[in-house]
Amino acid sequence: MFSYKRFSEQFKINLFQNAFRHGMFLLIVCLGLIIIHYRFFHSGAPSHQDLFDSAGFVLCLMSIINSIDVFSKLRRTDSGIQYMMMPANTLEKYSAAWLYSTLFTFLVYLVAYYIIHFLSISVGNMITGYGASYQSMDLSRLWELFTGTMFVQSIYFLGSVYYRKNPFVKTTAVVFGCIVVISIISSYILKLYLENSGINFNSSGFTWNITTNNNLMLDLPGSDFSTNLVEILKVILYLIPFGCWTAAFFKLKKLEI
Amino acid sequence: MIEVKNMNFAYSKKRTIFENLSLTLKGGHIYGLLGKNGAGKTTLLKNMAGLRFPQSGSCTVLGMESKERKAEMLEEIYFLPEEIWLPEVTVSGYLNLYAGSYPKFDYQIFDRCLSEFEINSKELLKHMSFGQRKKVAISFALATQCKILIFDEPTNGLDIPSKGQFRKLAAEVINDERCLILSTHQVRDLECLIDTVIILDNSEVLLNNTTEQICDKLVFKTLLSLENQQGILYSEFTPRGYIAVFENTEAFDSRIDLEVLFNMSTQHPALIKHLFNL
Numbered sequence: 001m002f003s004y005k006r007f008s009e010q011f012k013i014n015l016f017q018n019a020f021r022h023g024m025f026l027l028i029v030c031l032g033l034i035i036i037h038y039r040f041f042h043s044g045a046p047s048h049q050d051l052f053d054s055a056g057f058v059l060c061l062m063s064i065i066n067s068i069d070v071f072s073k074l075r076r077t078d079s080g081i082q083y084m085m086m087p088a089n090t091l092e093k094y095s096a097a098w099l100y101s102t103l104f105t106f107l108v109y110l111v112a113y114y115i116i117h118f119l120s121i122s123v124g125n126m127i128t129g130y131g132a133s134y135q136s137m138d139l140s141r142l143w144e145l146f147t148g149t150m151f152v153q154s155i156y157f158l159g160s161v162y163y164r165k166n167p168f169v170k171t172t173a174v175v176f177g178c179i180v181v182i183s184i185i186s187s188y189i190l191k192l193y194l195e196n197s198g199i200n201f202n203s204s205g206f207t208w209n210i211t212t213n214n215n216l217m218l219d220l221p222g223s224d225f226s227t228n229l230v231e232i233l234k235v236i237l238y239l240i241p242f243g244c245w246t247a248a249f250f251k252l253k254k255l256e257i
Numbered sequence: 258m259i260e261v262k263n264m265n266f267a268y269s270k271k272r273t274i275f276e277n278l279s280l281t282l283k284g285g286h287i288y289g290l291l292g293k294n295g296a297g298k299t300t301l302l303k304n305m306a307g308l309r310f311p312q313s314g315s316c317t318v319l320g321m322e323s324k325e326r327k328a329e330m331l332e333e334i335y336f337l338p339e340e341i342w343l344p345e346v347t348v349s350g351y352l353n354l355y356a357g358s359y360p361k362f363d364y365q366i367f368d369r370c371l372s373e374f375e376i377n378s379k380e381l382l383k384h385m386s387f388g389q390r391k392k393v394a395i396s397f398a399l400a401t402q403c404k405i406l407i408f409d410e411p412t413n414g415l416d417i418p419s420k421g422q423f424r425k426l427a428a429e430v431i432n433d434e435r436c437l438i439l440s441t442h443q444v445r446d447l448e449c450l451i452d453t454v455i456i457l458d459n460s461e462v463l464l465n466n467t468t469e470q471i472c473d474k475l476v477f478k479t480l481l482s483l484e485n486q487q488g489i490l491y492s493e494f495t496p497r498g499y500i501a502v503f504e505n506t507e508a509f510d511s512r513i514d515l516e517v518l519f520n521m522s523t524q525h526p527a528l529i530k531h532l533f534n535l
Contacts, residue, residue, distance in 0.1 A: 001328075003328065006328055009357050012357075013354055013355070016354055017344055017354070042449075076342065077340070078340040079342035081336060081338045082342050084307075085306060085308070085335070085336050086355075086358055087328055087360075088328050088333065088358065089331075094330065124468040164386060232509070253326075256308060256309050256310060257303070257308045257309075
């Protein structure tokens with residue numbers, strides 16, 4: 001049975017145990033943001049600069065750090081025993097770690113971003129008299145940012161449970177390995193496609209000539225095939241986090257120290 | 258409280274630790290788990306705590322499969338490993354962070370243990386010596402009031418007075434509803450605390466008997482010479498003379514020498530099995 005009390009105890013432990021380290025990271029990010037805003041007011045053309053440009057990178061980086069840290073006790077046998085023997089079932093421990101490294105991290109950094117932004121713009125306007133407007137992210141961009149962060153987080157979250165030693169290095173190596181394999185497969189598919197379609201080169205570059213082999217069910221870029229491919233890839237990208245989170249849960253459940 | 262049934266466990270095909278191991282541990286006892294290095298003491302404790310899973314057979318704690326690691330089971334079992342981990346906070350910070358997870362945690366017991374061990378609760382754990390940190394961990398474990406306390410080499414790192422204090426505190430918290438399992442090589446430290454001896458050797462349980470049962474069967478005598486002595490089952494030379502073990506045919510009352518008993522058991526397993534009908 002899932003107990004909210006045990007879950008909140010686990011979340012509290014995650015929060016307080018990482019408070020100093022993660023607090024320092026948050027402070028560094030806030031200082032970085034202040035510097036970005038400072039430069040914004042000294043750039044000469046402040047209205048053309050997107051102050052939320054760095055948000056994606058920062059959120060992904062922090063979600064990676066928090067995902068690795070949230071299971072840091074598993075790196076050593078003594079702390080691993082302490083973690084596994086805590087009175088909470090796997091689902092409660094997992095949920096607390098998941099919430100901490102996903103929604104909590106995302107919200108904390110997003111809120112910090114907005115607070116620093118509004119404060120910096122207000123103070124900057126007061127001092128310089130520019131009258132710069134407050135910027136904001138629309139929902140679709142926020143959603144993109146969220147899904148992108150969750151994608152990266154889920155991979156490192158799984159890596160953090162799966163690899164007890166050096167999870168960051170090993171997960172990064174696996175990710176690069178996967179990228180290489182996917183690139184090889186993609187280039188093979190592209191080669192197959194090119195062999196089954198004609199390409200004419202002219203002075204303005206190259207243009208596609210339609211001689212597509214129907215058996216391969218391939219089509220031209222921008223047409224149904226590529227649109228479908230993009231949709232399929234999107235679905236896969238949405239499914240990967242759920243797959244990683246599920247795998248992380250079962251790995252944690254079966255983990256032996 | 259703990260029931261191990263026909264458990265098989267191996268780290269690899271070549272390294273079998275337990276074969277068909279069965280063991281029952283009851284409340285109200287302080288068990289001393291003895292075995293040579295690599296005999297599987299820590300592995301057995303980890304299986305009981307659900308940190309390792311048996312390949313076959315079962316290990317149940319309070320009626321729950323230990324490998325399921327149910328919260329209800331973890332609330333009643335505390336495992337104190339030989340190498341302890343504590344966060345970089347003060348003793349009271351540690352208490353605030355972790356005590357809430359144990360429903361029956363007794364703050365008075367914790368304070369009493371700390372004062373007995375002369376530990377300052379305002380001190381940072383990272384500034385403490387290994388022995389002091391161990392004392393904090395022992396105090397916490399005893400204060401959880403878990404029904405099952407598993408201590409792996411608890412006296413390692415403790416100074417001489419602390420060993421006595423540990424024995425006193427451990428004896429105080431044990432009642433009919435609780436059991437304490439002590440795995441140790443330091444048998445002299447815990448000799449007077451243990452009331453049931455479990456000896457592991459060659460993947461099996463050689464002995465699982467109370468000290469009373471052992472005393473009913475065996476007599477431990479210190480002799481200056483073994484000449485003209487009849488019926489010696491086992492003897493060992495020590496600087497004080499010979500310690501000889503005899504069968505207790507005349508209801509003689511003697512104090513168990515755990516070290517001698519252990520050596521006798523591992524050197525003559527068939528004899529021990531015969532004597533204790535295993």
